[in-house]
Amino acid sequence: MSNRGTLAGAAARLGTSLAVAVLAAATFGAGALARPPADPNAQTPGRAEQKCRLHGGQVSTSRQHAFETLFARDGIRVFLYSADLNPMPVGRATGSVRFEFKDGSTTEVPLLPRKPLPGEPAVYYCSMHPQHAQAQPGVCPECGMDLIPQWSLAGKADLSRATRGEMKAVITVTGMPGGEPAATFTESYAGGRASAPETPRAPAAPKPKQGVSRGGGGGGAG
């Protein structure tokens, strides 16, 4: 009898330690999965929790892309990223945005490529190594190429009245390269903060990198 009891106890202890091992494995797995914000199996675009580190805009993800949206008085800007949040060129992408105002009115405008204006806060990245992105011009630490400014898709609209109430923007981007040429997602904008910046606010430089801040004046390479 006591033997059976001991065996049962051993079995129970074994079961417990198995459970702990499984739990530990599950916890580890979840931690590892938590890092990339994009869910490759998602059927519908999801919302990333965090704001984009580059422009501070709202981020939505689709199966293969991420989109950062900035609201401004004169419309919106949409920046394209790969699923792992590296800047992507606008390329042939275009699209449209439908603004849905709280009073029930809507406005639909095209999304067209827009280059950052001189002096405007912008993100610069390497076309070959887009993980190297920063808030000022420079050269890629891997290949030495000049970093290029990140264009956006801009939808022009007078959004000043949106500061008096909530607004939604249903955004469709088409013409992207790869297996997901189009995506639609919705961002909401709770006006209130009267003066949305007309241009993206200065992005926080990820990390100052060596040799990047040699300003102007070409040449220099022996």
Ligand SMILES: [Zn+2]
């Ligand atoms: Zn590079």
